[in-house]
Ligand SMILES: Nc1ncnc2c1ncn2[C@@H]1O[C@H](COP(=O)(O)OP(=O)(O)OP(=O)(O)O)[C@@H](O)[C@H]1O
């Protein structure tokens with residue numbers, strides 16, 4: 092009796108083993124891609140071939156060229172003698188403007204969200220509406236592969252694009268100014284690129300969350316854009332209203348003033364674009380040594396000079412973690428919603 | 438020492454490829470599937486027959502882990518789709534009610550994608566997809582974008598898609614919807630052939646009794662979330678008409694599924 096059961100069990104195990112071998116070996120001995128990679132590759136191909144992406148590339152390339160042009164034409168005025176940032180003039184390419192055209196960093200902080208939203212707002216709902224979600228989910232893959240692979244693919248596309256733009260600006264600078272960036276400047280630009288990717292990733296995840304929440308891609312896109320508009324237009328207004336009414340009188344104690352200023356900063360830092368612009372400022376303007384109020388005591392003895400890269404990175408750490416946690420929060424919410432959802436066709 | 442019941446359990450695991458026990462699914466107050474018990478044996482073609490809204494699709498979704506049961510258990514190929522969905526989906530092919538494809542890819546490319554998700558290499562995926570395209574009668578259409586496929590062509594491609602993974606079980610949710618009568622015949626013949634040749638178990642939901650009667654070894658009649666009767670057509674008739682005093686088969690030698698179906702749905706049989 093034992094033997095029957097053992098034989099049955101062994102047969103069971105054997106058949107499983109054969110199945111898994113069958114899955115791993117191919118007749119031609121080619122390597123087999125992990126399903127996750129298969130999905131990522133398809134999604135990336137979809138993005139790159141889509142009209143949406145081509146239009147986005149066109150917009151962003153044009154604005155980059157525009158901001159580069161203003162930066163280069165104003166370059167000589169922007170570099171002043173005795174400027175504590177004088178040695179970092181290569182970085183100015185990213186930040187200077189003559190007032191007619193925003194700088195490259197401002198463009199990224201403005202268009203980055205649009206890029207993230209555009210690549211994510213129909214991630215899940217369009218699969219559902221096409222009836223492909225049920226079919227995908229009946230393949231032997233974990234459910235989270237779909238959402239993770241979509242995020243990974245969009246992020247990969249965004250990373251390539253932003254890196255290319257960063258290199259483009261550097262290349263143009265090299266060509267027109269004729270002086271290569273120093274190692275420090277180069278590292279700052281690298282970190283700035285990583286930061287921009289993180290910033291776009293935040294908006295990407297938010298729009299993926301909306302694509303899980305709303306069945307209609309148009310609704311998802313509009314909601315994501317509404318959040319973006321809220322943060323870039325209305326939220327600063329609201330903060331202004333609040334802080335105006337709470338502003339301490341000029342006779343208030345310095346402690347009171349500092350407390351108020353810090354309160355205002357906390358409110359501001361709930362905005363992802365505020366976090367991004369603070370972090371870019373620190374990274375690309377090395378003379379910035381504090382993002383909050385400084386007391387006279389703190390200022391006394393401080394030499395007006397650029398911060399070393401390590402110090403700048405330490406300073407942006409809270410902003411970076413803020414952005415990262417925002418990204419993770421929307422990811423977790425969409426994950427939970429998606430994992431538990433019933434998938435009916437259409 | 439292993440006891441007899443334990444061995445028995447192992448034997449039944451391999452015999453009953455699908456096993457539902459007390460399966461329940463509620464939507465708020467509404468119970469879509471109500472303590473359903475059902476066992477389907479390896480190699481059989483089982484028809485789940487029921488009117489619209491009976492809970493057929495809901496039951497199928499729970500077999501694949503695409504919906505979570507509120508009560509009861511499901512075992513498919515010896516695995517629990519709630520805790521082990523990937524193992525179940527490795528072995529089960531599922532054709533959803535309204536199958537969708539990536540419209541900007543050709544039929545061939547869609548199948549290749551599915552094959553690659555199932556662990557085929559690029560070359561093997563191509564071979565396999567080509568083979569199946571021919572098998573379901575879409576030869577010559579494989580390079581057309583699926584957005585330009587007709588309803589019936591999509592349905593055929595859907596069947597090919599289900600077969601890509603070389604499944605042990607295929608679950609088809611109203612697969613003949615939108616296929617022309619000749620196509621339905623072919624489609625059903627293909628299913629029967631597959632089942633017989635490759636010992637594939639087929640679960641097939643429908644409200645077309647004639648189709649179910651044509652191909653199914655056994656039928657389950659499913660109304661309002663409850664399975665009212667299970668068996669082959671003749672034994673269903675026996676179950677049903679025994680109660681009303683007529684000796685089975687005395688007046689008619691052969692009951693058709695029509696008699697049974699209408700008896701349940703329109704005849705007002707008092708359920709329970
Ligand atoms: N998300 C939902 N919320 C509430 N009720 C639902 C939901 N999904 C399905 N139902 C209900 O569950 C019941 C069973 O639905 P199901 O789709 O399983 O029926 P079916 O037997 O497949 O019908 P059909 O033959 O029309 O495909 C229906 O009454 C339906 O209204």
Ligand SMILES: [Mg+2]
Pocket residue numbers: 493494495534610
């Ligand atoms: Mg249905």
